[in-house]
Amino acid sequence: MAQVFATGLAMGCIYALVGLSFILIYNATHGLNFAHGELVMLSAFVFYSAISTGAPYWAAVLMTFIAMALFGAVYQRLLFFPLRDRPMLAFVIATIGFSIFARNLALLVWGPNPLRVPSAFGSSSVDLMGVVLAPEQLFIVAVTICVLIAQYAVFFHTDLGRRLRATAQNVEMAQLMGIRPNRMIAITFVVSAVLCGIAGVLVAPIFLVDTDIGLNLILKAFIAVIIGGFGSVPGAVVGGIVVGLLEILVAVFISSVYKDSICFALLIFLLIAFPQGIFGERVAEKA
Numbered sequence: 001m002a003q004v005f006a007t008g009l010a011m012g013c014i015y016a017l018v019g020l021s022f023i024l025i026y027n028a029t030h031g032l033n034f035a036h037g038e039l040v041m042l043s044a045f046v047f048y049s050a051i052s053t054g055a056p057y058w059a060a061v062l063m064t065f066i067a068m069a070l071f072g073a074v075y076q077r078l079l080f081f082p083l084r085d086r087p088m089l090a091f092v093i094a095t096i097g098f099s100i101f102a103r104n105l106a107l108l109v110w111g112p113n114p115l116r117v118p119s120a121f122g123s124s125s126v127d128l129m130g131v132v133l134a135p136e137q138l139f140i141v142a143v144t145i146c147v148l149i150a151q152y153a154v155f156f157h158t159d160l161g162r163r164l165r166a167t168a169q170n171v172e173m174a175q176l177m178g179i180r181p182n183r184m185i186a187i188t189f190v191v192s193a194v195l196c197g198i199a200g201v202l203v204a205p206i207f208l209v210d211t212d213i214g215l216n217l218i219l220k221a222f223i224a225v226i227i228g229g230f231g232s233v234p235g236a237v238v239g240g241i242v243v244g245l246l247e248i249l250v251a252v253f254i255s256s257v258y259k260d261s262i263c264f265a266l267l268i269f270l271l272i273a274f275p276q277g278i279f280g281e282r283v284a285e286k287a
Helices: 002-029 036-052 057-083 088-110 135-157 159-169 171-176 181-203 213-228 233-253 256-273
Strands: 126-128 131-133
Touching: 002 036, 002 131, 002 135, 002 159, 002 181, 002 213, 002 233, 036 057, 036 088, 036 181, 036 213, 057 088, 057 181, 131 135, 135 159, 135 181, 159 171, 159 181, 171 181, 181 213, 213 233, 213 256, 233 256
Parallel strands: none
Antiparallel strands: 126 131
């Protein structure tokens, strides 16, 4: 049972990272970026390519993060800023279009066959109080905790974090305070892309890397965000862990065939019972 819990917790942490990336963009732009799954996919492919050149693991990770940071900067400049004064639906549609483009680009560059990334831990295992666990699972949880601590420290204990939060809350007011909103939004896109890069590096050794690797992640992360409440970072984390644990419990005790359908059934129930999410704020009352 402990192994099942560890597996679900590890996957929940991946969903939490992608959900956190999703929330950062939503808070900064008030728009939905459905290309996060493809950003995870691209980072996994970049990581594979770096490893394939014979680069050390740490160097491949660093190259992936740098590539995703640059990609995030270009992405917001070419996709978001030309559409920022238009209805947000235009940006949402553009992200869907980019998702299709990115999947086909990856298919062209890396081919249709799934690729395998070797694990940094080999085939070793960890005996924790009599429970044999995969080191990747412990590493994913540890990395996620470190990312959350770093995110909290930056956003709540630095001047940059205060500027980012001010821009997310009210762009016009932030401008009056001397903050440059465009720069803050650009930084948010870069951070969001790096978070996707972290998720891609973590999942690449666990799953085969192909053009579909990001699709399942963004769907589960989207469920996590809705469960936790749009705009809520703690909600995204809790929602991700709930989804990860739920799907592994369903797979073990019922059938893996039903794990996705039950996750979406939970989503529908929570949308009816808690439309604002667990941690989301109620923004409107019925007349």
